[in-house]
């Protein structure tokens with residue numbers, strides 16, 4: 001079969017008219033293709049304000065969902081990011097299973113409800129049934145403040161569960177369903193996430209929750225469509241594969257054996273060592289392995305670690321992380337495996353979720369809202385991460401906003417009074433003591449609440465995104481900027497998009513994280529401490545983006561990319577009889593994303609923050625590119641511009657389009 005004949009089922013959720021309709025589309029290979037089709041052609045969202053209802057929220061599963069292959073049941077959201085202004089992707093582990101129950105491949109939320117609404121979707125053997133239940137804003141915010149002892153999304157999920165659980169009764173038993181919902185930050189900021197939990201046997205499966213964090217998908221759901229939550233589930237519905245049945249292990253084993261020389265279970269097991277438990281490291285999961293191996297390259301104190309010598313960085317890692325933050329994690333979670341290891345909700349040998357009580361410990365949130373803001377104690381970090389999750393933030397983004405606010409307070413660009421605080425935090429590597437973890441946690445929680453509930457004008461500005469906020473605060477506090485001699489933006493690391501969009505990087509000291517590419521903030525780049533001549537580096541970042549898109553378009557968990565990038569095209573061919581050149585296909589997707597961004601006014605532009613430039617060239621020195629480092633020391637601006645332009649020029653040549 002040719003790709004253009006491949007048929008998929010779509011559910012259109014019209015929240016203006018409170019109804020759903022089913023449609024069929026042809027030639028859409030995966031959720032990224034679906035999102036681009038909607039945003040570029042069907043709804044042309046680039047023509048409208050980012051919070052217009054035309055900014056539809058698209059979601060979808062990959063073509064391998066419903067098979068026996070682990071890591072294939074992901075739900076991938078696409079939308080126009082309120083942060084970057086461009087096309088964006090964010091996904092949830094196990095989140096695709098409910099779409100299988102509905103018997104659909106993709107969905108799209110269109111229109112805007114007159115008042116906040118909860119969307120209930122189910123298939124109890126009679127096809128898709130939909131209901132729309134209003135939840136007035138005052139009541140919603142009362143629930144966010146507290147319900148059954150919980151706050152934010154945890155309060156809301158409890159409320160929704162109690163109110164609607166019985167809608168999911170079938171034959172006297174509860175079918176499995178998921179709640180996808182937003183927290184208060186989705187309504188007040190541009191970087192709200194979508195929270196999702198699994199409801200099994202009528203109860204919350206604690207630890208199997210996940211977040212579509214990056215890019216502001218939650219803000220799109222709330223502010224463009226007035227949707228509070230979607231509940232989706234139903235009786236198990238088997239997906240059919242038109243060519244060969246990928247639900248049959250014999251079929252999938254044949255493919256894995258032919259491509260990788262080992263059966264599927266072995267390939268998946270081998271590819272996910274880091275995420276389960278790596279004996280060579282003595283830890284497991286993203287937190288355990290990254291915190292063990294990053295060592296002197298760990299990112300601390302709002303990036304201030306990049307200015308320290310190697311020995312000093314190593315000393316900080318040893319005393320604060322190895323001997324405390326990581327030690328606690330290993331003693332509490334790794335030593336108690338396997339009962340502290342969970343999956344995201346789908347059967348998977350990686351069991352990547354490392355759980356302590358109700359807290360799930362992943363690297364990015366526990367770095368962003370832990371070590372990065374001067375918290376090296378698990379109990380304190382748990383409080384902060386849990387509050388940030390509950391309030392519905394993208395943890396990586398808000399962690400960097402808080403770290404930035406902390407440094408602005410230290411420097412006197414902001415005062416405690418501006419934020420209703422009674423003291424100044426400490427993220428100064430020279431004077432830092434581990435006991436400051438609790439003070440920093442207490443202040444971080446106040447800032448989290450201040451932004452989520454827009455408690456004053458400064459908090460309101462901070463919710464608008466880091467770069468926008470920096471520009472506004474520089475105007476508002478001109479005198480302080482002059483006195484301190486540093487602009488607000490110069491304490492931030494970000495990739496600028498358009499006139500005021502940005503993306504704050506993942507928690508690595510990685511020049512690839514701020515290079516001018518169509519999508520930043522995820523892993524579609526080189527995201528470790530690497531550097532190269534700009535043309536070579538552009539090639540590396542480009543190649544990585546193409547390969548990462550295999551996972552996004554395939555609806556595959558990227559923790560399985562070790563086999564996914566090799567076997568995915570063959571599996572699609574065997575299951576559907578469709579032969580796809582994935583490299584070429586993903587290159588086209590990236591090109592379309594770039595074209596979309598240009599139309600939406602979210603083109604890349606030159607770094608306009610000093611710390612971003614420092615972040616790039618200190619990393620260059622770290623990995624031995626001393627010539628570039630010396631050049632930058634002599635003339636930072638000109639060196640950065642030369643590097644940026646040469647990188648961009650090569651990348652556009654590879655992509656075949658300017659962006």
Ligand code: SF4
Pocket residue numbers: 070071072093094272275342343344345346348349350351352353557558559560
């Ligand atoms: S690696 Fe983790 S997130 Fe990915 S499918 Fe497995 S359990 Fe889910």
